[in-house]
Amino acid sequence: MHPAPDTAAVLATSLLRWIPLLPLLGVACGIFAATTNRRKLVHVTGPGSVLLAFVVALVAVAQLWSLPAGGALVDNVYTWIDVAPFHVDLTFRVDALTSVMILVITGIGFLIHLYSLGYMHHDEDEARFFAYLNLFTASMLVLVLADSLPVVFIGWEGVGACSYLLIGFWYQDGANADAGRKAMIANRVGDAAFLIGMFILFWTLYDMGSPSLRFEDINRMAPQLGQVAPHIVTAVCLLLLFGATGKSAQLPLYIWLPDAMAGPTPVSALIHAATMVTAGVYMIARLSHLYVFSPTALTVVATIGAVTALFAATMALVQNDLKKILAYSTISQIGYMVLGVGVGAFSGGVFHLMTHACFKALLFLGAGSVMHAMSGELDIHKMGDLKRKLPITRATFLVGCLAIGGVPPFAAFFSKDMILEAAFASGHTILWFLGLFAAGLTAFYMFRAYFLTFEGESRVEPEKAHHLHESPLTMTIPLIVLAVLSTIAGWVGLPHGFLWGDEIGHYLAPVLAPHDALGHHEITTGTLLFLMVLTTGVALLGIYVAYAFYLKSPGTADRLAERFRGVYTVLWNKYWVDELYDALIIRPYGIVSMFFWKVVDSMLIDGVVNGVGIGVSKTSDVWRRLETGNVQHYAAAMLVGAVFTCGLYWLWS
Amino acid sequence: MSVSIEHFLVLAALIFAIGCAGVLLRRNVIVMLMSVELMLNAVNLTFVALARQSLSMTGQVIVFFVMTVAAAEVAVGLAIFLAIYSQRRTVNADELNLLRW
Numbered sequence: 063m064h065p066a067p068d069t070a071a072v073l074a075t076s077l078l079r080w081i082p083l084l085p086l087l088g089v090a091c092g093i094f095a096a097t098t099n100r101r102k103l104v105h106v107t108g109p110g111s112v113l114l115a116f117v118v119a120l121v122a123v124a125q126l127w128s129l130p131a132g133g134a135l136v137d138n139v140y141t142w143i144d145v146a147p148f149h150v151d152l153t154f155r156v157d158a159l160t161s162v163m164i165l166v167i168t169g170i171g172f173l174i175h176l177y178s179l180g181y182m183h184h185d186e187d188e189a190r191f192f193a194y195l196n197l198f199t200a201s202m203l204v205l206v207l208a209d210s211l212p213v214v215f216i217g218w219e220g221v222g223a224c225s226y227l228l229i230g231f232w233y234q235d236g237a238n239a240d241a242g243r244k245a246m247i248a249n250r251v252g253d254a255a256f257l258i259g260m261f262i263l264f265w266t267l268y269d270m271g272s273p274s275l276r277f278e279d280i281n282r283m284a285p286q287l288g289q290v291a292p293h294i295v296t297a298v299c300l301l302l303l304f305g306a307t308g309k310s311a312q313l314p315l316y317i318w319l320p321d322a323m324a325g326p327t328p329v330s331a332l333i334h335a336a337t338m339v340t341a342g343v344y345m346i347a348r349l350s351h352l353y354v355f356s357p358t359a360l361t362v363v364a365t366i367g368a369v370t371a372l373f374a375a376t377m378a379l380v381q382n383d384l385k386k387i388l389a390y391s392t393i394s395q396i397g398y399m400v401l402g403v404g405v406g407a408f409s410g411g412v413f414h415l416m417t418h419a420c421f422k423a424l425l426f427l428g429a430g431s432v433m434h435a436m437s438g439e440l441d442i443h444k445m446g447d448l449k450r451k452l453p454i455t456r457a458t459f460l461v462g463c464l465a466i467g468g469v470p471p472f473a474a475f476f477s478k479d480m481i482l483e484a485a486f487a488s489g490h491t492i493l494w495f496l497g498l499f500a501a502g503l504t505a506f507y508m509f510r511a512y513f514l515t516f517e518g519e520s521r522v523e524p525e526k527a528h529h530l531h532e533s534p535l536t537m538t539i540p541l542i543v544l545a546v547l548s549t550i551a552g553w554v555g556l557p558h559g560f561l562w563g564d565e566i567g568h569y570l571a572p573v574l575a576p577h578d579a580l581g582h583h584e585i586t587t588g589t590l591l592f593l594m595v596l597t598t599g600v601a602l603l604g605i606y607v608a609y610a611f612y613l614k615s616p617g618t619a620d621r622l623a624e625r626f627r628g629v630y631t632v633l634w635n636k637y638w639v640d641e642l643y644d645a646l647i648i649r650p651y652g653i654v655s656m657f658f659w660k661v662v663d664s665m666l667i668d669g670v671v672n673g674v675g676i677g678v679s680k681t682s683d684v685w686r687r688l689e690t691g692n693v694q695h696y697a698a699a700m701l702v703g704a705v706f707t708c709g710l711y712w713l714w715s
Numbered sequence: 716m717s718v719s720i721e722h723f724l725v726l727a728a729l730i731f732a733i734g735c736a737g738v739l740l741r742r743n744v745i746v747m748l749m750s751v752e753l754m755l756n757a758v759n760l761t762f763v764a765l766a767r768q769s770l771s772m773t774g775q776v777i778v779f780f781v782m783t784v785a786a787a788e789v790a791v792g793l794a795i796f797l798a799i800y801s802q803r804r805t806v807n808a809d810e811l812n813l814l815r816w
Contacts, residue, residue: 691815694747694808698739 071133078137078154084115085200092193101188108192109175112199116168123161132572147273155209159573163206166419170336171199173540177427178328180536198224202337211260211275221338222249229325241324248318252308259301266294281351288355299359306342311393313370323385327430335392335422340415343399350408350575364404368493371397375503380633383440384429387511398481407484408574409567417473417551421465424544428459431533437526447520451530454538456516458545463512465548467505468601476552487585505604513612723764731757744806748792755785
């Protein structure tokens with residue numbers, strides 16, 4: 063076993079609070095700029111605050127690396143809740159896992175902020191946009207820096223709120239506002255489960271004499287918890303997983319993510335690809351010590367991941383909207399991460415999270431660059447041959463496609479391979495096969511998008527063709543940087559026994575639950591090589607099929623669609639999941655709500671309340687006639703009363 | 716024939732009844748006020764008679780108390796009627812019936 067976290071070196075510092083605080087200051091500047099109409103200000107404070115946060119994060123990570131392995135930086139800001147026995151400190155903590163996350167969030171976040179400078183340049187509400195984007199960055203940083211579940215929940219809700227605000231950023235169009243609401247509601251369903259899981263966990267820990275939701279304490283108590291109350295562990299893990307399926311867009315709550323593409327493209331890149339949607343994976347990795355004590359929950363995690371990966375990949379096959387394709391591929395890729403953490407490859411999941419953040423941000427920003435050039439057009443059938451007009455975008459997009467497709471030596475080859483290898487080694491052969499199949503589909507649909515967009519015949523509408531232009535430098539520089547990152551990010555996690563090996567795994571090992579906790583079989587180098595060749599082969603096959611269908615003999619795809627009309631219809635309608643939810647949940651909910659409104663509220667409750675009022679009014683209409691206002695009548699009443707009382711008294715005694 | 720306690724009590728009861736009738740039947744508020752005084756004095760008479768009968772000072776002290784209160788009551792009552800009269804040019808109880816439904 064690795065060293066217990068609480069015996070490792072811990073360095074107290076007040077540096078960490080500045081990491082989320084700096085973007086928060088950016089929010090203040092953004093609000094000031096938005097209300098006083100000083101748009102120039104956010105050009106500096108928007109990206110600048112995130113850049114400063116990135117620098118602070120680098121300093122913190124450098125400090126962390128000077129500590130022995132398994133060390134952590136801790137910044138105790140203040141006591142947030144102190145209602146005995148429930149005690150929560152607002153404490154930030156940087157360990158190996160968090161260090162990866164903060165570098166991804168601030169680093170890629172900065173690039174996306176920079177890109178937004180160019181992308182949002184023409185927008186009236188630029189200042190509001192940067193305020194939201196900074197607020198999102200701050201919330202996400204709180205989420206990953208938190209050292210206890212309640213503080214994670216602050217960030218968890220914060221990123222959800224920002225996601226809502228940014229999806230519906232162009233709220234003037236009702237459809238965008240609806241998409242925002244859909245995301246909010248789907249997330250809320252998951253969040254409720256997350257909260258319940260947290261409460262149950264606290265209650266159980268309280269009964270066991272450790273009333274604390276700090277990760278350190280949860281991990282310390284996990285073995286005991288697993289022994290005493292295995293069912294509770296399973297229940298808690300499943301509830302938290304359900305929360306994760308909302309935030310990370312997995313089955314069954316993934317439905318909001320494709321619609322979330324209604325937001326500005328940098329938002330899709332930052333929130334709905336690189337950072338927020340990976341929060342669920344992060345959370346499971348963070349609680350890995352708890353999850354390993356519930357094999358049932360882990361199997362469910364792995365199954366959801368693998369099925370989502372394949373399910374979303376099939377839906378991406380027939381989409382024509384460039385951003386929608388990327389949205390489904392995001393769902394699919396997060397499915398891989400969830401599969402990874404589900405089969406016990408926690409570091410593999412986090413590794414794929416990191417590489418995915420690079421290449422998916424790249425792809426989204428590339429799509430944004432195309433959209434910018436095409437005056438908002440996103441239908442890939444109305445593109446083609448953009449490579450001449452958009453050389454940088456095309457080159458970087460190609461790198462992104464190779465990276466996501468899993469072609470060596472690009473990023474996802476290593477990270478996806480690590481996950482598939484772990485799935486194979488853990489004996490989940492079916493899940494491994496689903497993952498492998500999805501990998502082939504991924505390569506196919508990404509290259510379908512690439513070929514239709516950048517190669518072949520131009521199908522651009524004439525009036526759009528003449529002002530096709532490469533994007534400004536603020537947009538292309540992030541693309542280039544991300545392309546470089548997408549190429550090299552995978553090299554930190556080579557398979558065991560190759561060159562420097564699995565560096566990221568070693569780096570994360572002190573924080574995560576160990577692989578062997580699940581009884582993995584070691585697989586031989588021969589098997590490993592075979593698996594690598596197999597996944598590469600599948601990826602290349604996917605690319606070749608895309609080439610054959612869309613470039614070599616265009617029209618093949620249409621003929622196939624004609625031949626397999628049934629399958630095509632199912633995929634085109636996205637398995638009717640939205641319609642299913644509409645029929646199963648939304649409509650019955652509407653009917654029940656209507657019943658409670660029209661019958662229970664309007665008739666029953668209002669009836670009782672108004673009935674009492676009307677009754678009193680009618681009765682008093684009669685009785686108030688007694689008040690004549692004539693003093694002699696009152697005096698007579700007094701006399702009668704007095705006589706009556708005396709009479710009673712006389713009779714009674 | 717000596718004057719017994721019953722005589723006092725019957726006289727007091729008669730005066731009280733007259734006062735009561737005056738309050739209930741007369742329309743002029745000044746007369747009603749005077750009738751109230753009658754009722755008060757009837758009660759005073761009862762007190763004095765019973766105090767003498769039981770050789771107690773308490774009843775007589777209460778009489779003084781009642782007389783003080785009655786004086787104050789008359790002062791306040793007359794002030795109110797003056798004010799009403801200057802406003803409404805009437806002190807007829809039938810017409811002073813604003814305070815009603």
